[in-house]
Amino acid sequence: RLSETALREEREEILRRSGSRMYDATAWNLTMAFGLPALTLEMDLPAGVEPYRKPGAPAAGTFSEKALGVVFDGADDRALTVAARLMEEGIEVRSAEKPFSFDDREYSAGSIVVLRLDNRELEGELSVRVQKASEQLGARFHEITGGLAKGDTPDLGGEHFRRLERPRVALLGKSPYSTTDYGWIWHYIDTELGIRHSHVHEGSADLSRYNVLVMPQRSGGSLAAGLTNSLKEWVQNGGTLIAIGSSAGQFISDKFELSKVRSLPDVLDKTAEYETHLLREWMSRTVSLPESDKLWAHKASTELSYPWERDGKELEEKELKKRDKWQSYFMPQGAMLATRVDKRHWLTAGCDEPLPALISASEDSPILMSKAGVEAPVRVGFLEKSNDEQSNADAEKESAEKDKEEKKEAPRIGWAALPKGVEMHLRMSGLLWPEASHRLANSAYVTRESVGRGQIILFSASPAIRGFSKGTARLLGNAIVLGPGWGAHQPIYP
Numbered sequence: 001r002l003s004e005t006a007l008r009e010e011r012e013e014i015l016r017r018s019g020s021r022m023y024d025a026t027a028w029n030l031t032m033a034f035g036l037p038a039l040t041l042e043m044d045l046p047a048g049v050e051p052y053r054k055p056g057a058p059a060a061g062t063f064s065e066k067a068l069g070v071v072f073d074g075a076d077d078r079a080l081t082v083a084a085r086l087m088e089e090g091i092e093v094r095s096a097e098k099p100f101s102f103d104d105r106e107y108s109a110g111s112i113v114v115l116r117l118d119n120r121e122l123e124g125e126l127s128v129r130v131q132k133a134s135e136q137l138g139a140r141f142h143e144i145t146g147g148l149a150k151g152d153t154p155d156l157g158g159e160h161f162r163r164l165e166r167p168r169v170a171l172l173g174k175s176p177y178s179t180t181d182y183g184w185i186w187h188y189i190d191t192e193l194g195i196r197h198s199h200v201h202e203g204s205a206d207l208s209r210y211n212v213l214v215m216p217q218r219s220g221g222s223l224a225a226g227l228t229n230s231l232k233e234w235v236q237n238g239g240t241l242i243a244i245g246s247s248a249g250q251f252i253s254d255k256f257e258l259s260k261v262r263s264l265p266d267v268l269d270k271t272a273e274y275e276t277h278l279l280r281e282w283m284s285r286t287v288s289l290p291e292s293d294k295l296w297a298h299k300a301s302t303e304l305s306y307p308w309e310r311d312g313k314e315l316e317e318k319e320l321k322k323r324d325k326w327q328s329y330f331m332p333q334g335a336m337l338a339t340r341v342d343k344r345h346w347l348t349a350g351c352d353e354p355l356p357a358l359i360s361a362s363e364d365s366p367i368l369m370s371k372a373g374v375e376a377p378v379r380v381g382f383l384e385k386s387n388d389e390q391s392n393a394d395a396e397k398e399s400a401e402k403d404k405e406e407k408k409e410a411p412r413i414g415w416a417a418l419p420k421g422v423e424m425h426l427r428m429s430g431l432l433w434p435e436a437s438h439r440l441a442n443s444a445y446v447t448r449e450s451v452g453r454g455q456i457i458l459f460s461a462s463p464a465i466r467g468f469s470k471g472t473a474r475l476l477g478n479a480i481v482l483g484p485g486w487g488a489h490q491p492i493y494p
Helices: 004-017 078-088 117-122 125-137 179-193 225-236 245-250 271-285 317-328 393-406 434-440 470-481
Strands: 069-072 094-096 100-102 105-107 112-115 142-144 161-163 169-172 197-200 212-215 240-244 335-341 355-359 375-380 382-385 422-425 427-430 444-451 454-459
Touching (some): 069 078, 078 112, 112 117, 117 125, 335 382, 444 470
Parallel strands (some): 169 212, 240 454
Antiparallel strands (some): 335 355, 335 375, 335 427, 375 444
């Protein structure tokens, strides 16, 4: 924590000059950046404990002739690297939409599956190539000898194993794009993913050669005139557009007519629509059924409750805009925030929740708002049941009746009400002013939506920031490697 003196000086700087003297170093936390759980040990280390040593490369697996195929578990980030490497060599690979189990072994969603049936023309070469890639990249695989899963998990012949399309990646660079964000993404694609890719300038890019386009943060100005129309056509024909931070801000207005995502200041007069969609998202994850006697009654019930349950007066648009402008002054220079993850979405394969995300924002940083028609696989703010929530049904009913009598307003964080009995965890590390927390809460960290045969994926902040954000970088890797196969429909060439 910062001293009270430092906090006073920082707040004075914000109020006097609309600036900040802070740096994102206050948020740096290695385990959070890597997306790993950690514990505080409030005692001396036990006797015999040794420093951690990086394990050697895993023993190479075998791909025998009797096997139907092999699986690289999606919990390992190296599965993406293997998929990209094999696709560059012309090998067909698949990705699992859901967790599954074969031969008494469980695998995560996003696992990479290589089948002999998909690669019949390779015959004996397939085993050699897969084993070579496994050894070179240090990614272990397991054989599949049967494709019929136990229980309700997916079978190999079902629709939950999607064939991937080889990503042909272009990364936009040069002015006006941020050299730092460009460098972080370049390093990630080149070093972490190991994917062959091109570096192009927005004024002279031939998009027809690519099916993935990555746009780093930009320092200002509008897109090149010739790029606007060609981008629309390219996406509609099957391209995957990935735009980050201020570049994402180029697409979230009615004027561009490509994305349904909007910026918070532009929809302050419509927040009720977004709030309803937000509550539906949450309640679909924590489904609670009506009381049995009401559910199966033959008479219509006269009582019905709503998840927002508020009787307070709605704020006028003018007041909401005034508050949002004030809150924007206090946006974090760098804070690690907890996010909630839709683990059923292909973009979040290999990610757990809460997923820490390093947010370095400015007054003009986009606050992404999404509702029906737009998927938000990751949102800012981790929700969980309150510790003090009463579990007794009678007590809950009594509390609800009491609230109704007193006409209590549901607790709110920013523009949305909290579901009953739920609390939000937000700040994990670094300085986050309360004003900023109310502006960022419930906004989308990443969105995905279909546009024609293609898709557009928007990140509110850089997922590869500083090159050490391995937790959120997995989202970017999924977008690049899995995107052309999972979220877009590639044209069929004769």
